[in-house]
Amino acid sequence: MKIAIIADPELPVPPLLYGGIERIISMLIEGYIKLGHKVSLFAHPDSNTSAKLFAYSGLSSSNKLDVIKNTFLINRILIKNNFDIVHSFGRLAYLLPQLPVKLPKLMSYQREPSLGQIKKAITLSRKNSLSFTGCSAYISNQISPFATSYPIFNGVDLSIYDFVEKIKEDAPLVFLGRIEPIKGTHIAIKVAQATNKRLIIAGNIPAEYQNYFEQEIKPYLSDTITYIGPVNDSQKNKLLGSALAFLMPIEWNEPFGIVMAEAMACGTPVIAFNRGSVPEIVINGINGFSCNTVEEMIGLIGKVPQLNRQNIRRDCEERFSSTIIINHYLELYQKMIDNNK
Template sequence: MRIGITADPEIAVPPLFYGGIERIIDMIVVELLNLGHEVTLFANSKSSVNSQLIPYQSSGNSLKDVLNNSLLINNNRQKFDVVHSFGRLAYLLPIMPTKTPKLMSYQREPTIKQIKRGHLLSRKNSLHFTGCSNYITNQIKPYASAETVYNGVNFNKYTFSAVVATDAPLVFLGRIEPIKGVHLAVEMAIKTGKKLIIAGNIPEFYEPYFNEKIKPFLSDQIQYVGAVNDIQKSEILSKAAALLMPILWDEPFGIVMVEAMACGTPVLGLNRGAVPEVVVSGITGFFCNTVDELTERVTEINSINRLSVLEMAKSRFSAQVITQQYLQQYQQF
């Protein structure tokens, strides 16, 4: 198949540090190429992919930028059997009335107004949607055709550890901000006496949060190591007793959970958003309704078989599995 894939313009594919969606796009591009498909990626000019790259001329968000980027996609649409968008739905606006098959994949909370508009403007049966979890897809289904395709990772990029040290740390990995529950991870470490490694970038707006809620507790037991690249991430996760996800928002998917599982590391998460879909309680970790319940589960992580964590994750979230599910979506048009 000839497949056009669109990303948002701000971050390169693949990203060096933060950029969960861009990692998903890179994974799918690589796997589609391995399967012999012809892939063209519309993305940030600094992207580095083996497919054909058509770089956006601007990475801005102004109306002019959006218009120029959408016209770039439109001018190339006849080259493709399907256009698969991981970017703004607005980028598909010029090709909505055309017969070109269009798949819009939501990795964030969908804007229902935009979905209704896209469904109205598109030629009949030419626009379908996917969500990265049932939590997302179920918001789309009342208004348009939608199915769930989970996110995944390239398991070859992660180091699996069948066993870890008896004093292996808990890990928090993500942006340092209140809704991610970093302060709750600190609370869990203090209550259980476990070591905690915190890794992730601190947005400027949340520096006061870090300085007030996290920094005072840093010690030999609780360490902040800053933002990490893929190699550092794999090393940290492969040596961890568990990944903590004490989130205070409805996480659309949470790719870091699968990254942990790729290392055999179980996940302890609060029952929000897609967490109960990603974590198979008792097999790949535990999800709970309260932080107190989650803290109690820390004592049970040794009951989790790390090889079972890896095998379950591979069966659900590997690059091969996810790409085949997207190919099934393409073939429905």
């Protein structure tokens, strides 16, 4: 197949540190190319990819001029080349000029979908030419009343994450993610304090949440509760693999949460609040536990030794491996191409 993939312009593909969507795009591209498919990528100029890169000149999705420049680039290339399918992880607006034409178009949502835009796009699009995916059923089910939509999980490259069968007796709890209230960093601290467990906090601090860090996190840092900053893939592998459990005390509806799958790839269980996609990802008693309150999360820490880390890794291999996710997308591409003939 000849595949065009569209990313948002803010971060390179793959990202050096934070950037879950860009990491997924990179995983798909490298997998497609290994299978013999031809891939073109529209992305940040610093992207390091095996695909043919068409670099954006506009680097902000919120700047109207940048959006116009990027839309022009994308559609100029799409018109000049005979692609079998175009798959966008970026703005739906980028596909606007292509909606009336026959080219199969797949729009993937890794965040809450813009239902108003979706309904307008379906009205403008050629029949059977536009479909959608969500990174979980939580996302795709919001789209399905208005358009053809499929749930396809995000995946991880299992070669990056080492399975760790045995951990130290004093293995820490780990929180890994953006340091902001909805991610629940402050709740992870409460859980660690109540269970007398070490806690390692990793992740970037968005500028707008620096005060949150200063007021809700920093005062509680100690010899047993530490903050190590952002981590790269190698550091993340070591951190998650050495953990007793990965805590995800989210206070929002997480669309997927790729770090849950990354923890499971190491054999590390996930303990998460039961919101967003968590009920689909966490299988209680198999790869972790889900719960609804801080008190419940505290109580579940004592049940972690009951979990089998081999089973956790196996579940990740069967549901979240890059091979599985790549095949799901390729099967969907072919289905869309066949339906659009």
